[in-house]
Amino acid sequence: MxxxxxxxxxxxxxxxxxxxxxxxxxxxxxxxxxxxxxxxxxxxxxxxxxxxxxxxxxxxxxxxxxxxxxxxxxxxxxxxxxxxxxxxxxxxxxxxxxxxxxxxxxxxxxxxxxxxxxxxxxxxxxxxxxxxxxxxxxxxxxxxxxxxxxxxxxxxxxxxxxxxxxxxxxxxxxxxxxxxxxxxxxxxxxxxxxxxxxxxxxxxxxxxxxxxxxxxxxxxxxxxxxxxxxxxxxxxxxxxxxxxxxxxxxxxxxxxxxxxxxxxxxxxxxxxxxxxxxxxxxxxxxxTETLSLRMARHVENAQKVAAWLEADPRVEFVTYAGLPSSPYHDRARRLYPKGAGALFTFALKGGYESCVKLVDSVALFSHVANLGDTRSLIIHSASTTHRQLSPEQQEAAGAGANVLRLSIGIEDADDIIADLDQAMAKATV
Incomplete structure (x- = not known):
């Protein structure tokens, strides 16, 4: 063999x-x-x-x-x-x-x-x-x-x-x-x-x-x-x-x-x-010895978190291609039948300042410039990873001022959601 x-x-x-x-x-x-x-x-x-x-x-x-x-x-x-x-x-x-x-x-x-x-x-x-x-x-x-x-x-x-x-x-x-x-x-x-x-x-x-x-x-x-x-x-x-x-x-x-x-x-x-x-x-x-095991859990958790965010009135939109509302949902199902990954963004009502408050309020999430960790990670791209770009380039890249990027980890999905919930409550007062 x-x-x-x-x-x-x-x-x-x-x-x-x-x-x-x-x-x-x-x-x-x-x-x-x-x-x-x-x-x-x-x-x-x-x-x-x-x-x-x-x-x-x-x-x-x-x-x-x-x-x-x-x-x-x-x-x-x-x-x-x-x-x-x-x-x-x-x-x-x-x-x-x-x-x-x-x-x-x-x-x-x-x-x-x-x-x-x-x-x-x-x-x-x-x-x-x-x-x-x-x-x-x-x-x-x-x-x-x-x-x-x-x-x-x-x-x-x-x-x-x-x-x-x-x-x-x-x-x-x-x-x-x-x-x-x-x-x-x-x-x-x-x-x-x-x-x-x-x-x-x-x-x-x-x-x-x-x-x-x-x-x-x-x-x-x-x-x-x-x-x-x-x-x-x-x-x-x-x-x-x-x-x-x-x-x-x-x-x-x-x-x-x-x-x-x-x-x-x-x-x-x-x-x-x-x-x-x-x-x-x-x-x-x-x-890499555990890649498939981790990715299956990453995707499962991302699907749950994205669906919860999309249903929350404090959220303007969610970009996860695993959601039926995504314009890329059919493409993702065709090309990536195991799932649409665990990286996506969501727009928080309240704009730039609310996004900054949210990343300062998370407890389980780590506010870092990385993705793909076993831990759930969050970052405000417009003020960090995409800071060097013009506002037009930021929008084109999907990193507008009111957008937060999530890399969903392999923790318990309910705990991930609970952390986002409490942080959003503080950020959107």
Whole structure:
């Protein structure tokens, strides 16, 4: 039986994890080392020439991190994965082999505020451009593209509002454009959605969130489907043209379906250094062992809390796609039959000041800039995570002044509701 034929619940425990050959330890050890002894000079040369796979230096490869990479790739149904120091690092790593000065990426308007800032401000320093489009309008995606477009980027379930992207429709557009579709699958996780099954080419994660699941370690991952034909055009010379640093090696010609993954390690991690620490990978491996169990409870609780909020007269609206009133309800049921995740927003009557009072009044909820924890989390995005954006950008991202973002945890749902109830009573006096 191969890993590809195993069920999700089995893969989340066993993929990438094998008894330690030196000690027999069943749990993957934390290989807390910077470097690895070569067998001899020929072995070292083969590793540095990419003629042999192995360990050189932990900025590039590490056994604990490699196990986590293998597990994430298996859960997503991908050919390979590269772990990084954060989700933001993963996004840069995903774009790095594709972009060059003067090139652009078409991005959804519904993205995490930090991602919007990264794409509108930081990537300009590389000479890259992001063009933002409402991805409900697939014609607009195509219209925004030109000969310099190198990728399409979206979130499966968008942070903060829980908006559900129609990945198959967007994938059709990216295929016509001849560029890869990159999907941030952090909020959905592969338990709810595997973007590759819907036509995506690359997936990024903030492993900080649901994959690790307990708010202990910051990390990211880039997963490659292995299906995109990098040699179909001349758009991606980093993957198809001779690489001077490796004596003219051509990544796609040499590594085929693993070209993007090998480039991420041999070029991306080598030169950008956005490396995941082995301790972080170890915590991620522990977290993923219970991913399906946690996500089922997250979704169950989110459904109950969202329904309660929608029925409360102090609430203006709730954005949860699991509610029949959501314009994305049918899409969520079609693409994510196990549920619409556990991240959504609600608008509190009373506006900005009432939102601030509410976050200061919760007891069970934690007021933090994070999501995907076992604990229920709350934040006022307009004054925190989306603060750098203009009011118009905040509204477009679903983070208006009267909006609060919830990440529903795995506590007792009645306790979650009771905490919101008492806090709302204080905030709407």
């Amino acid at each position: 191969t890993e590809r034929s195993l069920g999700f619940d089995t893969l989340q425990i066993h993929a990438g994890a094998r008894p330690d050959p030196a000690t027999g330890a069943r749990q993957t050890p934390i290989y807390q080392t910077t470097a690895y002894v070569f067998r001899d000079a020929d072995h070292a040369a083969a590793l540095f020439n990419l003629q042999e796979v192995g360990y050189i230096y932990s900025r590039l490869t590490n056994p604990t991190v490699a196990a986590f990479q293998e597990r994430i790739a298996a859960l997503e149904g991908g050919a390979g994965a590269v772990c990084t120091s954060s989700g933001h690092a993963a996004q840069i790593m995903a774009l790095f082999p594709l972009m060059a000065p003067g090139r652009n990426v078409i991005a959804s308007t519904r993205l995490y505020g930090g991602t919007v800032t990264q794409l509108t401000q930081t990537i300009r320093r590389f000479g890259w451009e992001a063009r933002f489009v409402d991805f409900d309008d697939t014609d607009a995606i195509e219209a925004a593209a030109d000969e310099n477009t190198r990728a399409v980027f979206c979130e499966s379930i968008a942070n903060p509002g829980g908006y559900v992207t129609d990945i198959p429709a967007v994938a059709e557009v990216s295929k016509r454009l001849g560029v890869p579709l990159i999907v941030d699958n952090t909020s959905a996780t592969p338990w709810l959605c595997r973007p590759f099954d819907h036509g995506a080419d690359l997936v990024v994660h903030s492993t900080t969130k649901y994959l690790t699941g307990n708010g202990t370690a910051t990390g990211g991952a880039v997963v490659d489907s292995g299906r995109f034909d990098w040699s179909a055009s001349d758009k991606f010379p980093s993957l198809t043209e001779p690489e001077p640093a490796y004596h003219g090696l051509k990544f796609h010609e040499t590594f085929g379906a693993m070209a993007f993954t090998f480039h991420g390690i041999a070029i991306g991690l080598r030169d950008l250094g956005m490396t995941m620490a082995p301790q972080t990978a170890f915590l991620g491996l522990l977290g």
